[in-house]
Amino acid sequence: METSTETPIFDERRDQIHRTGETPFAIACNRDSLAGAVSQRACVFCGARVVLYPIADALHLVHGPIGCAAYTWDIRGALSSGPELHRLSFSTDLQEKDVIFGGEKKLHLALTELIDRHKPKAAFVYSTCIVGIIGDDLGAVCRRVAEEKGVPVLPVASEGFKGNKREGYYAACKAMFDLTGTGDTAGIPKLSINILGDFNLAGEIWIVREYFKRMGVTVVANVTGDGRVDDLRRSHGASLNVVQCSGATIELAKLMQEAYGIPFSRVSYFGIEDMAEALYSVARFFEKDDPEIMERTKTLVREEFAVMYPQLTQYRRDLEGKKAAIYVGGAFKAFSLVKAFRHLGMKTVLVGSQTGTEEDYRELAAVTDPGTIIVDDSNPLELSAFLQEKEVDIFVGGVKERPIAHKLGVGFCDHNHERKEALEGFVGMVNFAREVHASVMSPVWRFTPRRIQIASSGSQS
Amino acid sequence: MIQAAKEPYVSTTNACKLCKPLGAALVFRGVEGAVPFLHGSQGCATYMRRYIISHFREPMDIASSALSEKHAVFGGGPNLKKGLLTVMQKYGAKLVGVASTCLTETIGDDMPGLVREFRNEFADLGLPEVVTVSTPSYSGTHAEGFHAAVKALVEQLAVPDESGVPGESGESGEAGLAVNLLPGFVSPADIRYLAEIFDDFCLPVTILPDISETLDGPALDEYQKIPEGGTPIAAIRAMGRSAATIECGRTLFGVESAGEVLEKRRQVPLFKRGLPIGLRETDSFFSVLETLAGAQMPRRHALERGRLIDAYVDAHKYLFGKRAVLYGEEDLVIGLTSFLTEIGVKPVLVASGGNSGKLEEAVKSVTSGILGEAPETAAGTDFYQIAARAKELAPDLIVGNSKGYRMAKELDAPLVRAGFPIHDRFGGQRILHLGYRGAQALLDTIVNALLDKKQAGSEIGYGYI
Ligand code: SF4
Numbered sequence: 035m036e037t038s039t040e041t042p043i044f045d046e047r048r049d050q051i052h053r054t055g056e057t058p059f060a061i062a063c064n065r066d067s068l069a070g071a072v073s074q075r076a077c078v079f080c081g082a083r084v085v086l087y088p089i090a091d092a093l094h095l096v097h098g099p100i101g102c103a104a105y106t107w108d109i110r111g112a113l114s115s116g117p118e119l120h121r122l123s124f125s126t127d128l129q130e131k132d133v134i135f136g137g138e139k140k141l142h143l144a145l146t147e148l149i150d151r152h153k154p155k156a157a158f159v160y161s162t163c164i165v166g167i168i169g170d171d172l173g174a175v176c177r178r179v180a181e182e183k184g185v186p187v188l189p190v191a192s193e194g195f196k197g198n199k200r201e202g203y204y205a206a207c208k209a210m211f212d213l214t215g216t217g218d219t220a221g222i223p224k225l226s227i228n229i230l231g232d233f234n235l236a237g238e239i240w241i242v243r244e245y246f247k248r249m250g251v252t253v254v255a256n257v258t259g260d261g262r263v264d265d266l267r268r269s270h271g272a273s274l275n276v277v278q279c280s281g282a283t284i285e286l287a288k289l290m291q292e293a294y295g296i297p298f299s300r301v302s303y304f305g306i307e308d309m310a311e312a313l314y315s316v317a318r319f320f321e322k323d324d325p326e327i328m329e330r331t332k333t334l335v336r337e338e339f340a341v342m343y344p345q346l347t348q349y350r351r352d353l354e355g356k357k358a359a360i361y362v363g364g365a366f367k368a369f370s371l372v373k374a375f376r377h378l379g380m381k382t383v384l385v386g387s388q389t390g391t392e393e394d395y396r397e398l399a400a401v402t403d404p405g406t407i408i409v410d411d412s413n414p415l416e417l418s419a420f421l422q423e424k425e426v427d428i429f430v431g432g433v434k435e436r437p438i439a440h441k442l443g444v445g446f447c448d449h450n451h452e453r454k455e456a457l458e459g460f461v462g463m464v465n466f467a468r469e470v471h472a473s474v475m476s477p478v479w480r481f482t483p484r485r486i487q488i489a490s491s492g493s494q495s
Numbered sequence: 496m497i498q499a500a501k502e503p504y505v506s507t508t509n510a511c512k513l514c515k516p517l518g519a520a521l522v523f524r525g526v527e528g529a530v531p532f533l534h535g536s537q538g539c540a541t542y543m544r545r546y547i548i549s550h551f552r553e554p555m556d557i558a559s560s561a562l563s564e565k566h567a568v569f570g571g572g573p574n575l576k577k578g579l580l581t582v583m584q585k586y587g588a589k590l591v592g593v594a595s596t597c598l599t600e601t602i603g604d605d606m607p608g609l610v611r612e613f614r615n616e617f618a619d620l621g622l623p624e625v626v627t628v629s630t631p632s633y634s635g636t637h638a639e640g641f642h643a644a645v646k647a648l649v650e651q652l653a654v655p656d657e658s659g660v661p662g663e664s665g666e667s668g669e670a671g672l673a674v675n676l677l678p679g680f681v682s683p684a685d686i687r688y689l690a691e692i693f694d695d696f697c698l699p700v701t702i703l704p705d706i707s708e709t710l711d712g713p714a715l716d717e718y719q720k721i722p723e724g725g726t727p728i729a730a731i732r733a734m735g736r737s738a739a740t741i742e743c744g745r746t747l748f749g750v751e752s753a754g755e756v757l758e759k760r761r762q763v764p765l766f767k768r769g770l771p772i773g774l775r776e777t778d779s780f781f782s783v784l785e786t787l788a789g790a791q792m793p794r795r796h797a798l799e800r801g802r803l804i805d806a807y808v809d810a811h812k813y814l815f816g817k818r819a820v821l822y823g824e825e826d827l828v829i830g831l832t833s834f835l836t837e838i839g840v841k842p843v844l845v846a847s848g849g850n851s852g853k854l855e856e857a858v859k860s861v862t863s864g865i866l867g868e869a870p871e872t873a874a875g876t877d878f879y880q881i882a883a884r885a886k887e888l889a890p891d892l893i894v895g896n897s898k899g900y901r902m903a904k905e906l907d908a909p910l911v912r913a914g915f916p917i918h919d920r921f922g923g924q925r926i927l928h929l930g931y932r933g934a935q936a937l938l939d940t941i942v943n944a945l946l947d948k949k950q951a952g953s954e955i956g957y958g959y960i
Pocket residue numbers: 098099100101102103162163514515516535538539542595596597598632633
């Protein structure tokens with residue numbers, strides 16, 4: 035093994051990389067990105083936008099110069115079963131004079147114009163970096179328009195430089211929280227939940243909702259995939275918040291617990307155990323109200339498993355022993371992926387995230403094999419060095435990571451917000467296996483320079 | 496008319512433009528050994544990277560000074576310097592191309608000043624070139640950002656004012672050998688083809704920027720921190736001694752462009768032309784080359800030209816009178832308008848998010864002599880307005896980047912993809928737009944798109960059209 039790949043590439047980031055089993059666990063995280071290091075991270079605005087964007091009947095107006103809005107126009111596959119207002123990209127497109135004289139007037143005009151045109155159920159107004167600098171009073175403009183137009187207009191404090199995505203999640207949750215408690219909760223049954231932290235990529239929330247329906251549980255609000263403003267407004271009538279993913283919507287669950295006493299449980303819909311456990315945890319919660327729910331849930335899991343398992347076994351035959359690398363936004367997803375790869379007979383040799391916490395990384399270190407690299411807020415140089423060092427067969431990440439993998443002749447699976455294949459639920463596990471299989475087993479890798487090199491050095495030794 | 500001058504919209508819906516530093520970052524990616532660097536918060540760089548990567552399907556590292564709140568208050572200087580050091584040490588950059596963002600422009604960071612300080616502070620380290628360009632997105636689009644970065648490279652490397660700076664000292668070769676080519680924002684395939692043309696004329700050329708390899712490279716066994724290829728820095732330095740400059744893009748007419756800087760400060764003769772799209776604009780481009788080379792068009796290009804005209808004739812019936820809506824960067828749509836007009840297609844709307852003030856005039860000039868009346872233009876517009884107007888116009892054909900797909904779908908009109916970004920098709924980086932060969936490729940694509948539509952819409956199932 036080359037030693038050069040063993041040394042961290044950025045000295046300043048040495049303590050943000052950990053190798054399982056080699057040293058006692060220690061990792062630094064939640065730091066500002068290192069200047070000049072091409073972080074894969076985004077900004078506060080990005081985090082807020084990701085969370086709120088799927089609310090399909092709301093107007094999402096980005097207050098700032100054009101780029102921030104243009105780059106987030108319909109880039110994610112968050113589907114809606116009805117209105118599709120969220121797929122349009124609205125911006126105040128601030129110009130020089132607005133920057134000098136302030137953008138409040140333009141914001142007011144733009145908001146009024148857009149609300150008149152689209153008649154949304156609510157409007158979210160996102161602030162971007164320069165709005166934070168020129169000092170527009172977003173709250174005041176929003177209040178004024180809300181009064182004039184009679185719809186909720188919610189400011190989202192998402193100035194990009196005020197942190198990373200996580201602060202954006204927080205800003206989004208605060209804005210959503212302002213909507214809760216404003217609708218009529220009449221008619222909501224006892225067995226009812228809100229689904230938090232699912233964005234209905236490739237229709238995933240529909241898969242999960244279908245499971246809950248079969249269990250006899252009513253979903254009040256989707257937060258936020260295929261989301262609706264009116265559902266959010268009455269979401270405080272649900273008995274339980276079921277929260278997926280480590281960061282994005284947990285803050286809303288906490289706020290709702292505090293304000294309305296609604297408990298929450300944390301789940302993941304990725305992979306077999308996690309999906310089943312998600313359903314069981316909800317069943318356990320309602321068991322006292324409906325003693326049969328557990329039986330129904332078990333039947334459901336059994337049925338789904340019976341369909342899924344034979345398919346998985348087929349893929350596993352080919353994939354046994356292959357090596358996987360994971361670099362995702364939140365660490366929670368990384369856990370599910372580590373387990374999912376295990377079901378496919380694969381080994382996880384690298385796992386990292388943009389915004390994990392120390393606790394997340396500690397747990398990841400505990401569930402992975404010795405030698406696994408654990409990394410926080412990585413960058414292309416490090417990731418490519420790790421991919422080479424570990425001779426990875428497939429890399430799971432977001433679109434920014436894809437060219438790194440492909441350039442080096444490594445398979446890739448998009449597990450980020452832009453995916454077009456449903457990966458949640460039992461059916462999602464099969465889709466995931468199929469995608470991993472299709473990439474790893476493709477004949478194209480043997481022609482790539484790196485594989486040729488590995489093959490020839492392997493035959494010499 | 497689209498502008499709805501009576502009550503122009505205040506809001507923008509579905510922008511038909513991108514922000515200024517994106518154009519600058521693309522230019523810096525086309526310089527050998529260079530790393531594009533955004534002075535601003537992290538988010539902008541990450542967004543742009545993703546946008547660019549989805550088109551080129553290539554790694555695109557853009558460093559950022561990653562400013563946080565306290566830097567926004569106290570100035571981004573320290574982070575800029577730290578970022579430069581990091582890029583220098585970890586990437587081994589020979590040049591760092593620093594573009595400002597809305598944030599750093601608004602807080603008033605003086606980038607050239609900061610870079611000067613940086614050079615003084617770390618003079619002992621063997622610093623790379625640092626080129627800065629001011630790119631606030633609240634004035635101008637990615638197209639302006641692109642041209643601004645080209646100009647910055649020329650100003651700061653080829654014709655520096657300070658004495659004793661390399662470039663003037665005539666480090667290599669004789670003056671007047673190469674031709675400078677500033678092609679504008681075109682595809683890697685276009686650049687490769689342009690280089691081939693110069694080769695066939697036996698004219699040495701400096702193409703700035705050159706993304707032909709950096710954004711469309713081969714499979715590798717080692718990850719390259721900085722992809723190979725790009726315009727060599729020494730070649731940029733020597734641009735002030737070139738025989739001539741050819742600068743493409745009609746929005747640059749009458750503008751203090753990079754080519755003009757070279758002409759004024761170094762007396763390099765300048766030929767400004769439109770993007771060579773279609774027969775006439777390409778003829779005009781080739782005639783400059785014939786003049787400079789003192790030779791006739793090489794036979795293979797003359798043959799390509801001949802074949803193109805032959806194809807124009809073969810295709811004319813499928814195309815005549817078809818109505819097209821076009822959108823994208825101004826330079827590109829002007830070229831496409833010229834091309835469509837000469838094959839008998841009638842552009843009914845030529846739209847751009849850019850607002851250089853040149854669009855209407857240029858469209859008039861490239862259509863005059865063929866069309867009685869110049870096509871309707873819309874500058875500084877967005878897809879909301881383009882779609883609304885297109886609906887009224889009911890075009891047979893739409894030409895532009897991927898972002899018009901939903902409009903095309905709604906109108907049930909074929910969308911022929913050209914320009915940037917191509918996010919919903921494969922091979923956007925290899926679309927050939929320029930020259931006789933590019934016109935041939937576009938012609939084939941357009942005719943086939945129309946035939947496909949006709950075939951799909953017919954119950955007869957023609958197998959012979
Ligand atoms: S702030 Fe300016 S530079 Fe950054 S993404 Fe927005 S428009 Fe582009």
